[in-house]
Amino acid sequence: xxxxxxxxxxxxxxxxxxxxxxxxxxxxxxxxxxxxxxxxxxxxxxxxxxxxxxxxxxxxxxxxxxxxxxxxxxxxxxxxxxxxxxxxxxxxxxxxxxxxxxxxxxxxxxxxxxxxxxxxxxxxxxxxxxxxxxxxxxxxxxxxxxxxxxxxxxxxxxxxxxxxxxxxxxxxxxxxxxxxxxxxxxxxxxxxxxxxxxxxxxxxxxxxxxxxxxxxxxxxxxxxxxxxxxxxxxxxxxxxxxxxxxxxxxxxxxxxxxxxxxxxxxxxxxxxxxxxxxxxxxxxxxxxxxxxxxxxxxxxxxxxxxxxxxxxxxxxxxxxxxxxxxxxxxxxxxxxxxxxxxxxxxxxxxxx
Amino acid sequence: xxxxxxxxxxxxxxxxxxxxxxxxxxxxxxxxxxxxxxxxxxxxxxxxxxxxxxxxxxxxxxxxxxxxxxxxxxxxxxxxxxxxxxxxxxxxxxxxxxxxxxxxxxxxxxxxxxxxxxxxxxxxxxxxxxxxxxxxxxxxxxxxxxxxxxxxxxxxxxxxxxxxxxxxxxxxxxxxxxxxxxxxxxxxxxxxxxxxxxxxxxxxxxxxxxxxxxxxxxxxxxxxxxxxxxxxxxxxxxxxxxxxxxxxxxxxxxxxxxxxxxxxxxxxxxxxxxxxxxxxxxxxxxxxxxxxxxxxxxxxxxxxxxxxxxxxxxxxxxxxxxxxxxxxxxxxxxxxxxxxxxxxxxxxxxxx
DNA sequence: TGTTAGCACTCGATTGCTTTGAGTGCTAAT
DNA sequence: ATTAGCACTCAAAGCAATCGAGTGCTAACA
Numbered sequence: 001x002x003x004x005x006x007x008x009x010x011x012x013x014x015x016x017x018x019x020x021x022x023x024x025x026x027x028x029x030x031x032x033x034x035x036x037x038x039x040x041x042x043x044x045x046x047x048x049x050x051x052x053x054x055x056x057x058x059x060x061x062x063x064x065x066x067x068x069x070x071x072x073x074x075x076x077x078x079x080x081x082x083x084x085x086x087x088x089x090x091x092x093x094x095x096x097x098x099x100x101x102x103x104x105x106x107x108x109x110x111x112x113x114x115x116x117x118x119x120x121x122x123x124x125x126x127x128x129x130x131x132x133x134x135x136x137x138x139x140x141x142x143x144x145x146x147x148x149x150x151x152x153x154x155x156x157x158x159x160x161x162x163x164x165x166x167x168x169x170x171x172x173x174x175x176x177x178x179x180x181x182x183x184x185x186x187x188x189x190x191x192x193x194x195x196x197x198x199x200x201x202x203x204x205x206x207x208x209x210x211x212x213x214x215x216x217x218x219x220x221x222x223x224x225x226x227x228x229x230x231x232x233x234x235x236x237x238x239x240x241x242x243x244x245x246x247x248x249x250x251x252x253x254x255x256x257x258x259x260x261x262x263x264x265x266x267x268x269x270x271x272x273x274x275x276x277x278x279x280x281x282x283x284x285x286x287x288x289x290x291x292x293x294x295x296x297x298x299x300x301x302x303x304x305x306x307x308x309x310x311x312x313x314x315x316x317x318x319x320x321x322x323x324x325x326x327x328x329x330x331x332x333x334x335x336x337x338x339x340x341x342x343x344x345x346x347x348x349x350x351x352x
Numbered sequence: 353x354x355x356x357x358x359x360x361x362x363x364x365x366x367x368x369x370x371x372x373x374x375x376x377x378x379x380x381x382x383x384x385x386x387x388x389x390x391x392x393x394x395x396x397x398x399x400x401x402x403x404x405x406x407x408x409x410x411x412x413x414x415x416x417x418x419x420x421x422x423x424x425x426x427x428x429x430x431x432x433x434x435x436x437x438x439x440x441x442x443x444x445x446x447x448x449x450x451x452x453x454x455x456x457x458x459x460x461x462x463x464x465x466x467x468x469x470x471x472x473x474x475x476x477x478x479x480x481x482x483x484x485x486x487x488x489x490x491x492x493x494x495x496x497x498x499x500x501x502x503x504x505x506x507x508x509x510x511x512x513x514x515x516x517x518x519x520x521x522x523x524x525x526x527x528x529x530x531x532x533x534x535x536x537x538x539x540x541x542x543x544x545x546x547x548x549x550x551x552x553x554x555x556x557x558x559x560x561x562x563x564x565x566x567x568x569x570x571x572x573x574x575x576x577x578x579x580x581x582x583x584x585x586x587x588x589x590x591x592x593x594x595x596x597x598x599x600x601x602x603x604x605x606x607x608x609x610x611x612x613x614x615x616x617x618x619x620x621x622x623x624x625x626x627x628x629x630x631x632x633x634x635x636x637x638x639x640x641x642x643x644x645x646x647x648x649x650x651x652x653x654x655x656x657x658x659x660x661x662x663x664x665x666x667x668x669x670x671x672x673x674x675x676x677x678x679x680x681x682x683x684x685x686x687x688x689x690x691x692x693x694x695x696x697x698x699x700x701x702x703x704x
Numbered sequence: 705t706g707t708t709a710g711c712a713c714t715c716g717a718t719t720g721c722t723t724t725g726a727g728t729g730c731t732a733a734t
Numbered sequence: 735a736t737t738a739g740c741a742c743t744c745a746a747a748g749c750a751a752t753c754g755a756g757t758g759c760t761a762a763c764a
Contacts, residue, residue, distance in 0.1 A: 026727050039737050044728070062727050062743040103514060141493050143505045149513070153495045161501065161513055162455060237611060240604045248600055252592045259589060378756050391708050396757070414714040414756050 001049055009036060010046050011055055012079045015067045019316045022243050024064030069281040072293070072315055076278050080320050085328055093118070093325075093332060104128065104340065108232050111309060111333050116235025118325055121313035122258065126268035127230040128306045128337065130154055130191050138182040140175045142166065148175060150219060154191065164219060167212045194220075231261045231268060244291060244314045257288040258312070271296035271308040276323060281315045293317045297326035299333040309333065353401055361388060362398050363407055364431045367419045371668045374595045376416030421633040424645070424667055428630050432672045437680055445470070445677075445684060456480065456692065460584050463661060463685055468587025470677055473665035474610065478620035479582040480658045480689065482506055482543050490534040492527045494518065500527060502571060506543065516571060519564045546572075583613045583620060596643065596666045609640040610664065623648035623660040628675060633667040645669045649678035651685040661685065 013033055017025045027043040030036060036043075047065055050056045055074065056065040067075070085093075096114045097107075108125050115123035137153035146168070151161045166175065185202055186194060200217070236255060245251045258264060263286050271277045279294045295317065296310030309330060311322055365385055369377045379395040382388060388395075399417055402408045407423040410416075419427070437445075448466045449459075460477050467475035489505035498520070503513045518527065537554055538546060552569070588607060597603045610616060615638050623629045631646045647669070648662030661682060663674055 024727085028727080040727095041729095041737050041739090042735085045736090048729080058728090060744065061729095063745075064727065137495055139493060139495065141491060141501075141503065143489055143491060143503060149491075149493075149501075149503055151493060151495060151501055237604060237607050240600060240607075246600050248592060248598050248603060251600060251603065252589060255589050255592070376756085380756080392756095393708055393710090393758095394706085397707090400758080410757090412715065413758095415716075416756065 001053065003053065007046055007050060007053075008079065010043060011050055011067070011071060012075070014047075014050075014056065014065065015071060015075050015079070015316075018066055019318055022314075022316060024059055024066050026064035029064070067316070069283065069315060072280045072319070073283075076280070076319050082320050082324055085324050089118075089325075090328060093329060097332060097336060104337065107333070107336055107340075109234075111329060112232040112234035115309060115311060115325070115329055116238060119311050119313075119318075119322055120235075120238050120241070121311040121317065121322070122236050122239050123234045123309070123311050124264050124268060125232045125309040125333075126265070126272065126307040127232065128301065129230075129269065129272060133301075133304070133306070134188050134190055135186050135194070136188075138179055138186065140164070140166075140179045142172045142175055150216070152220075162219060164216065170212070231265045233258065233261065233264070239313070242314050244316075250291075253288060254292075257286070263289070264312075267294060268296060268308045268310060271310065272298055272305050274298070275305075276326070277310075278319065278323075291315060293319075295319065295322050295326060297323070297330040299330045299337065301334070301337050306337075353405065355405065359398055359402060359405075360431065362395060363402055363419070363423060364427070366399075366402075366408065366417065367423060367427050367431070367668075370418055371670055374666075374668060376411055376418050378416035381416070419668070421635065421667060424632045424671070425635075428632070428671050434672050434676055437676050441470075441677075442680060445681060449684060449688060456689065459685070459688055459692075461586075463681065464584040464586035467661060467663060467677070467681055468590060471663050471665075471670075471674055472587075472590050472593070473663040473669065473674070474588050474591050475586045475661070475663050476616050476620060477584045477661040477685075478617070478624065478659040479584065480653065481582075481621065481624060485653075485656070485658070486540050486542055487538050487546070488540075490531055490538065492516070492518075492531045494524045494527055502568070504572075514571060516568065522564070583617045585610065585613065585616070591665070594666050596668075602643075605640060606644075609638070615641070616664075619646060620648060620660045620662060623662065624650055624657050626650070627657075628678070629662075630671065630675075643667060645671075647671065647674050647678060649675075649682040651682045651689065653686070653689050658689075 010030060013030050013036060014025050017029060027040040027047060030043045030047075031038055031040040047056060050071075051058065051065060055068055055071040057068050058065050093114060096110065104127070108127050112123050112125045115125070133154045135152065136155050137151075139151045139153070141149045141151065143149055143163075146166060148164055148166045149161055150164050182202075202213075202217075236258060239245050239254055240251050245254060267279070274296075275298055277294075277296045281293060282290050284290060284292065284294065289312075291314060292312050293315045294310055294312050296308045298305040298308045300306055309326065311317075311326065313322070362382060365382050365388060366377050369381060379392040379399060382395045382399075383390055383392040399408060402423075403410065403417060407420055407426065408417040409420050411418065445466060448462065456479070460479050464475050464477045467477070485506045487504065488507050489503075491503045491505070493501045493503065495501055495515075498518060500516055500518045501513055502516050534554075554565075554569075588610060591597050591606055592603050597606060619631070626648075627650055629646075629648045633645060634642050636642060636644065636646065641664075643666060644664050645667045646662055646664050648660045650657040650660045652658055661678065663669075663678065665674070
């Protein structure tokens with residue numbers, strides 16, 4: 001038995017229906033559809049075949065059938081249509097992005113919000129990943145006696161700033177000197193190339209204020225390390241609107257799983273390598289997520305893929321629509337972030 | 353009829369029981385308690401009286417009774433005992449605080465986490481409120497051509513830093529100059545004293561680079577404005593563990609209410625005025641919270657109450673324990689934050 | 705006079721039963 | 735190969751009976 005044209009058409013119809021109703025679909029429902037003119041009995045036979053092939057499942061005898069993960073996989077790979085967004089929708093997205101957002105952080109948060117409100121799923125956005133990015137400038141700014149601000153600037157804008165304690169007696173001049181030196185040595189290095197060895201070499205070379213330098217290096221390491229707060233979540237509640245999560249325990253489980261963001265963080269980081277990724281149900285490494293699907297897209301700064309954004313929903317997700325939205329939002333986000341960086345670049349060029 | 357000693361004892365017993373079991377308590381349960389030796393019939397009469405007085409409610413005839421908001425109010429005002437924390441518990445709290453936390457932000461987040469895991473309720477911590485704090489230093493640090501970092505330092509450590517665009521052609525020297533000037537003018541002013549008038553005066557006086565100054569002022573205003581992200585939430589899921597929230601709709605409602613943090617933010621800000629505050633059920637302004645109680649405590653930097661922390665739970669909350677924990681954590685937090693600031697102060701003094 | 709035993713009563717929760725209806729699988733006719 | 739028809743299945747909804755924790759009231763008691 002094989003998967004002929006007609007079986008595919010029927011499978012598609014079942015998936016379409018199930019995505020929207022969330023309840024097992026029976027043969028009569030399909031046979032009533034205008035685009036398929038076969039009696040329910042025929043459909044029934046075909047459905048029986050589809051079940052045998054592993055594309056459909058029956059929650060219990062005498063109920064309709066629901067698509068299996070395998071069916072969704074087939075669906076997204078070959079059956080699905082990716083509807084264009086209407087220009088209204090595109091406008092809506094663009095509009096949400098215009099409000100004064102001068103910090104990268106704000107842009108990311110807003111992206112997550114828009115994404116979840118548009119899709120009605122739970123959304124997540126990875127903040128730009130800096131490891132693949134080049135260091136441009138290091139500056140230690142004295143703010144009060146005993147304290148200074150360490151600013152690490154990358155070619156994607158600000159990377160990180162944090163307060164550090166300075167040793168007693170160090171002068172602003174010395175700090176300035178130190179900044180220049182660090183910048184000289186580390187400029188144009190990719191952040192993930194800067195390792196312990198390199199830093200300790202540097203420390204040895206400088207000699208003076210050893211302890212201070214060490215603590216500086218520590219901080220440096222820390223600011224480069226991936227950190228779990230780098231995922232922005234939004235619309236976690238949306239999941240509770242789906243009948244799949246009408247059970248408190250399930251809901252609690254889901255919320256607890258995404259509350260610790262590590263899994264999501266990992267997923268999004270992996271996803272940064274691919275323009276789109278779709279993970280369906282059991283394809284998820286994490287067993288807690290076996291009833292969910294995750295769809296992601298990347299965004300770039302310039303030509304570098306530097307982060308990703310995605311949505312989490314039940315496996316019967318509206319994959320087509322979600323991909324369209326993700327694609328468009330990824331593009332918008334890329335443009336905005338690239339714009340934020342390029343402004344500086346342009347100014348720089350003009351000055352030179 | 354009035355509230356005699358015995359009625360109080362019975363009421364207390366009922367509240368105690370209900371706090372731990374969450375199900376209506378009947379006369380027999382109370383009469384079996386060792387500290388009250390009366391028959392169930394007598395208790396029944398007393399309970400009937402307590403109901404008439406408004407301290408008890410009956411979900412339906414022939415079920416036990418549950419305490420009313422009025423009863424909880426009486427309880428926290430006069431009946432409740434505030435158990436000392438064991439030294440183990442105190443140690444546990446202290447220990448959680450030691451891990452490298454060099455940013456105020458980290459301390460706040462950690463506080464929220466510890467608070468929710470210790471109480472098993474939902475916790476929230478207001479970030480230090482800067483309006484009552486004095487400005488110490490303003491610095492504009494050029495980072496690339498066309499961009500700079502605006503750092504506003506207050507006497508409670510860093511207040512805010514953000515990236516700003518600088519006009520074409522402005523030199524680092526000019527920025528340095530500008531920083532010094534702004535610092536001179538605004539030093540020792542409280543942030544909430546710095547108003548539009550003051551800033552525009554300043555702008556008028558300077559003259560040069562007017563447009564830049566204006567955008568600077570805008571940013572300044574924005575960084576002082578209270579902002580909704582200034583509440584750190586933790587353990588929102590904890591609420592779902594209580595039988596009161598076994599209903600998905602209720603849970604969704606609750607989570608949606610606290611997801612928009614405005615209400616919490618407002619509550620915490622108001623609470624900064626009082627060392628402790630307890631709001632029970634209907635005492636909450638927001639009707640969505642009528643089944644919840646909120647308990648808060650303040651924390652200080654030096655001697656200034658500068659923020660507050662609190663927990664949200666069902667009205668049958670373990671008020672005594674919560675207050676003890678909040679009190680101790682508020683104190684710990686105050687010490688840590690004050691320490692973070694004082695380090696600088698001390699160094700400063702030593703240098704002088 | 706306050707306390708208690710006793711008893712009838714209430715009412716949500718549980719249990720078991722029936723009914724309903726959407727759906728299936730199979731068979732025989734087209 | 736398709737379809738009409740029919741017996742069958744089974745979760746869900748509805749319903750009645752029962753259970754039991756709890757009450758209020760009355761009458762007896764110390």
